[in-house]
Amino acid sequence: MAVVSVNAQSKTQRKWLLFFAPLIGIIGLWLASGWLVPSNLAPLTNKLQGLVTTFQGIFIEALPFLSAGVIVSVLIGEFVKPQHLASFVPQNAFGASIFGSLLGLLFPVCECGAIPTSRRLLRKGAPAPMGIAFALAAPVVNPIVLISTSIAFGDVRWALARVGFTIVIALTIGLIIGAGIKRESILTPLSLTADDHDHSHCDHDHGACDHTHDQSKGRLAGLIAHGSTEFFEMAQYLVIGSLLAATMQTFIPQSALLTLNDSSIGFFAPLVGIVVLMLVAVLLSVCSTVDAFLALSFLGLFHPGAVMAFLVFGPMIDIKSTLMLTSTFRRSAVVAMVVLAALFAIIAGLISYVVLV
Amino acid sequence: MQRQVLERWLSIAVMFGLGAMIIFKWQTNRLNLYIHPRYTSLLVATAIVLLLAALGMALTKAPAIPKHMLALLTIPVAFALLVPARPLGANLVSGKALNANSSDNLLARWKTNLSDDSKSWTLLEWTTAVRQSDLAVLRDKQAAFEGFVYRTPDLPADEVLVGRYVVTCCTADGTALSLRVKASNGADFTNDQWVRVEGTFVPAEINGSIVPQISGTLVAIDMPSSPYLYP
Structure with missing residues (x-):
């Protein structure tokens, strides 16, 4: 009975959403376009145009990295077979977690790319702790981010500390959430669907390999079909995330957060700085491959511990990546990831505060 | 059947639109209203990949994309078409x-x-x-x-x-x-x-x-x- 009413409720909610979302969208678009908008609404038009500029900034900047992630994922789907994965991935939870948290060194993707790749690996039969550790660590533990962080800070120790904290946090969360639990209870149905179809039909002795041209064409068509579907699926979260981040930035002044930091004194001051910069990381939703340059500009405003928490937490959890995580992991698992990542990032920030000050 | 064909072409149009949006903004010198110039070449490369993907979708039997995803991805294209491009001001x-x-x-x-x-x-x-x-x-x-x-x-x-x-x-x-x-x-x-x-x-x-x-x-x-x- 309860199940039925919940379903009915979510169905009506969906109906309302389907009705109101486009309506709000169209009104918003009209106001932003400034076309025949009454002059007393002009300030709103101004704000909305600023919102659009901020949105396009986040969306356009993340697009190359999202596309790269989808390409990597599609290539894994095509060329990596479950038996390959089983042969070199440690099957115990600890080994799988370590493997997952280091795998990013081979796949230079940011958070938009790490999540489709993680899902693909899970569908290929990767252990759950490995999938979780990879999704959380890969945005930081990869060559591009190592280089950009070292360049931005002009000091390789910052890059190493960032990567070190991230590996430890990701593998710990991978173990806490992923070890000793049924895959069904943390993965979404789609990431449980085995992706083990074999594209090479040459194993059969039917002379199929003679039609190499037709076959490669069919293979390319498959790549395009998989790639485009996955691109749209991940990009939808990027759109929602960028819209939320741009809306918050337009209507909540950043200075409000910074003032909070300035006014905090005494024993809790380091903690306040850490939490404030972690909130800023979530709000800005900037790609991990470029956030080091941004973090640098915070170094004047905040203590190094807070900047480290920003560098560690931002790539794991922000608005768009949290939405993307729900495509791969069940909601309860995503909530656990967010809470644990926040806790551990605070600890990493406090350690850095003591060591780096 | 007809509806499926329409949805398939809409999917292709949105993919093409995203690539074309970036190329257009680049050509009209508006990309730098949004991003640091050091990312320009990366974005042009991405736009080419998206345009090629759209072409690939058109030439092969790529399936239609679910409607809600298409609707969401239309947002950036609609912004580019309908909202005047303005820098932060x-x-x-x-x-x-x-x-x-x-x-x-x-x-x-x-x-x-x-x-x-x-x-x-x-x-x-x-x-x-x-x-x-x-x-x-x-x-x-x-x-x-x-x-x-x-x-x-x-x-x-x-x-x-x-x-x-x-x-x-x-x-x-x-x-x-x-x-x-x-x-x-x-x-x-x-x-x-x-x-x-x-x-x-x-x-x-x-x-x-x-x-x-x-x-x-x-x-x-x-x-x-x-x-x-x-x-």
């Missing part, structure tokens, strides 16, 4: 202004080297100079910098703020800088008009405190090809 200054209490360290991090010729200083260099040196030392230094007009209700008619954003990666991290300008023709300008400030640095005394201010004239100009400053 007076509209967001209140939300993105440099925080006065802690800006000194931030400016120091942006590592601005001040040349002797103050006429070559941008607004970023002026802001650094004002924050770092004694205002008396700067007195009578000549100014010639560009920015947009930003008015606040408390300013007299002949005084405006001339502002400009500093962008590190993309518009999401833009920080607004501004300097007070007293100009004989100040009353002629409205928010977001791009101007060139020509004058000298003359600190003003307002309500008993010394405030940095440029005294001179404003010349209306077109928006510079790169509206932001990159530290």
Whole structure:
């Protein structure tokens, strides 16, 4: 009975959403376009145009990295077979977690790319702790981010500390959430669907390999079909995330957060700085491959511990990546990831505060 | 059947639209309203990949994309088509202004080297100079910098703020800088008009405190090809 009413409720909610979302969208678009908008609404038009500029900034900047992630994922789907994965991935939870948290060194993707790749690996039969550790660590533990962080800070120790904290946090969360639990209870149905179809039909002795041209064409068509579907699926979260981040930035002044930091004194001051910069990381939703340059500009405003928490937490959890995580992991698992990542990032920030000050 | 065909072509159109949007913004020199120029080539490459993907979808039997995803991905394309492209301007200054209490360290991090010729200083260099040196030392230094007009209700008619954003990666991290300008023709300008400030640095005394201010004239100009400053 309860199940039925919940379903009915979510169905009506969906109906309302389907009705109101486009309506709000169209009104918003009209106001932003400034076309025949009454002059007393002009300030709103101004704000909305600023919102659009901020949105396009986040969306356009993340697009190359999202596309790269989808390409990597599609290539894994095509060329990596479950038996390959089983042969070199440690099957115990600890080994799988370590493997997952280091795998990013081979796949230079940011958070938009790490999540489709993680899902693909899970569908290929990767252990759950490995999938979780990879999704959380890969945005930081990869060559591009190592280089950009070292360049931005002009000091390789910052890059190493960032990567070190991230590996430890990701593998710990991978173990806490992923070890000793049924895959069904943390993965979404789609990431449980085995992706083990074999594209090479040459194993059969039917002379199929003679039609190499037709076959490669069919293979390319498959790549395009998989790639485009996955691109749209991940990009939808990027759109929602960028819209939320741009809306918050337009209507909540950043200075409000910074003032909070300035006014905090005494024993809790380091903690306040850490939490404030972690909130800023979530709000800005900037790609991990470029956030080091941004973090640098915070170094004047905040203590190094807070900047480290920003560098560690931002790539794991922000608005768009949290939405993307729900495509791969069940909601309860995503909530656990967010809470644990926040806790551990605070600890990493406090350690850095003591060591780096 | 027909509906399926339509949805398939809509999917292709949205994919094509995303690629075309980037190429169009690049060609019309508008990509730098959104991102730091160092990412331009990366974006053009991405646009080519998206256009090729659209072509591939058209030529092969790629399936239609679910409708709600298409609807969401239409948003950036619709923004590009229907909303006039504008840089960050007076509209967001209140939300993105440099925080006065802690800006000194931030400016120091942006590592601005001040040349002797103050006429070559941008607004970023002026802001650094004002924050770092004694205002008396700067007195009578000549100014010639560009920015947009930003008015606040408390300013007299002949005084405006001339502002400009500093962008590190993309518009999401833009920080607004501004300097007070007293100009004989100040009353002629409205928010977001791009101007060139020509004058000298003359600190003003307002309500008993010394405030940095440029005294001179404003010349209306077109928006510079790169509206932001990159530290």
